[in-house]
Amino acid sequence: MAGQRTIIRDLNRTRDKIFAAALTEFSAKGFAGARVDAIARRARVNKRMLYYCFGTKQDLYREVLRRKISQRADLIDSTPDKFADALLHLYKLGGTDRDFTRLMEWEAIDNGRGKLIAETERRELFEKAVARLRRAQRDGFLPKQIDLTQLFISMLALVIFPMVMPQIVRLISDMEPGDPRFVRRRAAFLRWIGDRISGDPAATSSTADKVNRRHTEFAAGVSHSKTRIHPAKKLAGLR
């Protein structure tokens, strides 16, 4: 066997290697920019195997996207109920997943107007997320009468923007979005803004409702930072 390499055939292994390489290449270059030659090289398989396993470059791309979206569906299901915790959770899991973020961004910028990959599933996930916000609002943990679709869009914006626009983050903060220092500061800020958004109720609420919600919020907020004490003092002043 001197100098002769034995070829071991394992279609599943080949398929997995191509898939992993494709995730990396599509994330880096998008569909149009990724080269099947490069994917094959990265996977250390013959280019022909890509067509053998997945059919076309487009089919491979769909599969990569479908699986990544499906994998990341855990984000919504595992989101805590408390708003600031939810924001942090989304950031920690989704906001720092560079491949996922970039795939979403390539999808965004590729200008398709047709049906999205896993569109139905994603709609359902997002509806679930907005429904949870609605419950939190109804239970008094979020201000009344704010637009919850806009709130949810804004949550996603706050969470994934650093990875989506790294050059802007670099220009403003002199840090890479993946830098642990940046992540720490971002997390602290998201904690703050999460608490801030979910804090005081809307000013137009009736006093009785406000008192009740105050009490609920105070109880819920008892483990919070001392920024929560001030609203309680205001409540005492009103009574």
Add this chain to the structure above:
Amino acid sequence: MAGQRTIIRDLNRTRDKIFAAALTEFSAKGFAGARVDAIARRARVNKRMLYYCFGTKQDLYREVLRRKISQRADLIDSTPDKFADALLHLYKLGGTDRDFTRLMEWEAIDNGRGKLIAETERRELFEKAVARLRRAQRDGFLPKQIDLTQLFISMLALVIFPMVMPQIVRLISDMEPGDPRFVRRRAAFLRWIGDRISGDPAATSSTADKVNRRHTEFAAGVSHSKTRIHPAKKLAGLR
């Protein structure tokens, strides 16, 4: 002259037509995706003229980006001091400028790690913007001790995310980010969150400072919607 088209030579006009077509094509397709053939066709000039006027596709791209960034530098300079107004202003001018947003996004996703186009200018602009936030914070219009670079990043996130990720906006809200209905709802939300973020002072402030800031905020807020009236009533209650 029957049936014979007269060619009128005007190099400036040709250059301008190519530039305008290039802005559209680069915004739509990015650098790699845009085709010089398509740019020339859109501009209704012969492809050769693109090289005659701008040298290479890359040089044309730089020029388009440079000029667009320079044009949009007005955004920071014309931003109002009041936080919520600033947010709305950024949204109304920058957040709905699709070409600009997409050029920034293409830049983001194209993975360059070298020097950005107009990098120095942009850094200065962003430093100016953060300095304004610092002044607002010092003057009591923004909460103490929040991270202003994170705040500014978050402003940009809230403002341009809908155009950056239109498919997500579509999935969540069933509207296009350019739809006037969406724009209206977004603007209202940004008004709310802007007020929210810049609202109550940190709980650790002294009461005297609080009263003074309340008074200042009330004066600044006198032209606002009726959500501002209730804090005035609270102020009367305190006195």
Add this chain to the structure above:
DNA sequence: GCTACTATTAACTATTAAGTTAATTAAAAC
């Protein structure tokens, strides 16, 4: 009106990319 310059048109070139065809060979089936 003639000449020189240059804006414009038309055609060509070398390279690259996705996909295809042909050949080889590992391994399963008999």
Add this chain to the structure above:
DNA sequence: GTTTTAATTAACTTAATAGTTAATAGTAGC
């Protein structure tokens, strides 16, 4: 051990792309 199947390697094909070369013709200068 032999045959068949299918996983793998190697080479080929067609179309598209940025850029280049050659030719034409509008217009400024004299």
